[in-house]
Amino acid sequence: MKEKATAFISEFLKMEAAGGILLMFAAALAVISANIPGVNHLYEGILHLYPLVWIPGIQEIGLNLSLHHLVNDGLMAIFFFLVGLELKREILEGELSDSQNIMLPVVGAIGGMLIPALIYTALNTGDAMAMRGWAVPTATDIAFALGVLTLLGSGVPNSLKVFLTSLAIFDDLGAVLIIAFFYTSEIFTVPLAGVAGCVVVLAVLNRMQVSAKAPYLLVGAIMWFATLKSGVHATIAGVLLAMFIPLSSKKNPEISPLKSLEHSLHTVVAYFILPVFAFANSGLNLKGVGMDQVLHPVPLGIALGLVAGKQLGVFGLCFLALKLKIAQLPKEITRGHLYGASLLCGIGFTMSLFIGGLAFQGGEKVFDERIGIILGSLISGAAGYAVLKMVTKKGLAGKDLA
Structure with missing residues (x-):
């Protein structure tokens, strides 16, 4: 059983890392497309297409969404569904089933959300519009972070990858709560009553130990639509659905609906959904972008939150937790590894873009939050790579904190 779990984690890490590299290409292609005359108009035009308009009755039920909205509200709901499945599996039987392994990534995730938010707030207090974006630098993009780790080769301990993945899962859970309560x-x-009704049906299906995936997915699709119309962001439906997918089948314990869905979705999310999201949301037009735009409190607060806030929050609180002996350092991980990982947590990219889109949608703004997201993520990725390369190749890790 342990060997199967290890193989599953190894396959997951490989897929996430490869997906991170693909994400980089998608983001770069979006920036290039947004800055080539003629192509930029095509890029914007594609995002504002309404591909469902030909379906009879689609406008009457209010589901005539642009391609951009379909990506952000539809495809990202599938991404959060996968996040929910991962979290449930990890807690029930994975790395997080052992309470000793939970505390350090939880503490790191809390610090990695709290300190960046405080830094951003300090720079933007008094500006109501700008303060909408306080949560933008709190995110971590696990696909990008693991992609950077892959570039370092086999010298990176597998336990570091597991720690970073666990931290990012808790970070994503925090993002879900932030979206639900603040955006x-x-x-x-x-429609909200409809969501509640769907939750009751899902609970009954789970209680009856129904192992067929189709009923859950059908109710989940209805719940997604009801959530979309309720005013709560539609991606929340993905996490709610995941909580009711059974880990194992009553008739055949060897069959796991949850793991089957998780395995199937990894490929779709890593190689299609996240790259498409990156392409649809990273098209920053650099025309006229100067130091005034870079140093605007919003992008500056985001960049500082990702670069300084993440390392201070993740490494600082982990250090404190280890010194107080309320958490333990995983095997093979040292001070240098932990610090390098805390830097990589500053790669906010996908989730930061997502939260930024929610924070500033529909408002007139004189800034572009994506400048801070891209700069902060690039600096964090480069710094994390440099530190971990030094640690793994020159043995400058220092003593363990435990």
């Missing part, structure tokens, strides 16, 4: 502006009670 829901207006609630519509009838």
